[in-house]
Amino acid sequence: MSVNKVILIGNVGQDPEVKHLDKDVTVARFPLATSESYTAKNGEKVTATEWHNIVVWRGLAKVVEQYVHKGDKLYLEGRIRTRSWDDKDGNKRYTTEINVDNMEMLTPKGQSTGAQQTSAPSNQQAASVSEPDFSSSDEDDLPF
Amino acid sequence: MSVNKVILIGNVGQDPEVKHLDKDVTVARFPLATSESYTAKNGEKVTATEWHNIVVWRGLAKVVEQYVHKGDKLYLEGRIRTRSWDDKDGNKRYTTEINVDNMEMLTPKGQSTGAQQTSAPSNQQAASVSEPDFSSSDEDDLPF
């Protein structure tokens, strides 16, 4: 009796962080920017950027791991989920994420414009697939 | 070149808070619940409820003021917007809201189930329209 659906088209802000949990479960996280342009009261053109915390699970996370890079444009379909956690001062805090159900790559293959990609050698894609050091990231304790 | 679209169907958790700002601008805020049922690993049926911070501006806010009550089921279309603010400890905090562009009432007229409504006298709708004390609420300093 209810619907919680998000549709985003935007640009990947950072290469995804991918974690391989036990039981062969993979999760990928990355920021996605959407932006809106409008004319302010003073006539100035303004671009407002919105950052979304994207979370992708299981099979789709493996697709992210292999093919999604900083700068890519993506179509995402998912659900809003707000998680709560306690910060160091004992305050309840909230983080809103987008849990992805469906994804389409809108950047044509070989046209990624992310810094890492363009500076990478010709075998960069394979390199990015193995991306060895995310699992040892010391950000593991952060809630997002 | 980007899209930020949310579609929700859910139930209003509290009667909307409506403020009349200067220049005849109205803003309405209320929580909306969506829920998902799934079967947990142990076979138990679980219902997870997600609460969304809904924000409605201008003409649509006046519709909310007149017709939307606790318990009503709504279809909403809007955009995700995360605002940042500084809490009392000087930490940056974030609140994610849904800014509504389009709304449809799914509760048939006269069938609202909210507690306030059902206990209200027959002129309750007019009463709720004038709703006198929100603007003097001491919650004005809170970011939502």
Added chain:
Amino acid sequence: MSVNKVILIGNVGQDPEVKHLDKDVTVARFPLATSESYTAKNGEKVTATEWHNIVVWRGLAKVVEQYVHKGDKLYLEGRIRTRSWDDKDGNKRYTTEINVDNMEMLTPKGQSTGAQQTSAPSNQQAASVSEPDFSSSDEDDLPF
């Protein structure tokens, strides 16, 4: 690299026609009305109704068979599909349908307003489930 998504909220125009094909595949079809109101140039208020040919397959078709009746309000998510066929004059003709992927019932249980339902005896739901005569309908040759 492409998206074909439809979101409808509307009312069921006729009780669904349900067919049980071989291999335990079920398909349900029914018309759904959406309507838009607008003010014409002459100041008159006009309501335009749009009829959609809804098609539901497999497990979801069984849900339709059991729970969906004329008059019910539904949320549907699906894809547009246009089928072509040859009419009796040998002309190519086209029928556009909505293939449903996801459905939510928006009419509260026991509040259906369809004529058949309200006039039906207390066991009408079971009756509608077995709905014996659709498969022998002479409309079988029509493309919808």
Added chain:
Amino acid sequence: MSVNKVILIGNVGQDPEVKHLDKDVTVARFPLATSESYTAKNGEKVTATEWHNIVVWRGLAKVVEQYVHKGDKLYLEGRIRTRSWDDKDGNKRYTTEINVDNMEMLTPKGQSTGAQQTSAPSNQQAASVSEPDFSSSDEDDLPF
């Protein structure tokens, strides 16, 4: 009390046909392809293409006229509308169209791949804007 919403991402099949009606009203029409790939029962990979009749009015039609070309990838948001008309044999026939409310160009500027574009001289975009012969097209009598 109803919703009729379509979201498409696909490729433009032909350069848009643009007509300037009286009262400065512009309408643009073009076919858009979406495609789905799946594995058939025999293990073969199949791509099914769906063609949508896109209709864009007024200001957005002028954007189409200037910027949209065969081959371009677009995000479109709109409504389903089925029109009826009488064919030469006096039969009622139906055409389903997508009336566009919102559009985003997904092909980066200068990267169109449509045949007409790549073979056009460097001033082809201005040329396509004036596109002189559509209004005298003898297809005017056709319903789409």
Added chain:
DNA sequence: TTTT
């Protein structure tokens, strides 16, 4: 009739 488009794209991958």
Added chain:
DNA sequence: TTTT
């Protein structure tokens, strides 16, 4: 922190 992305893109145009």
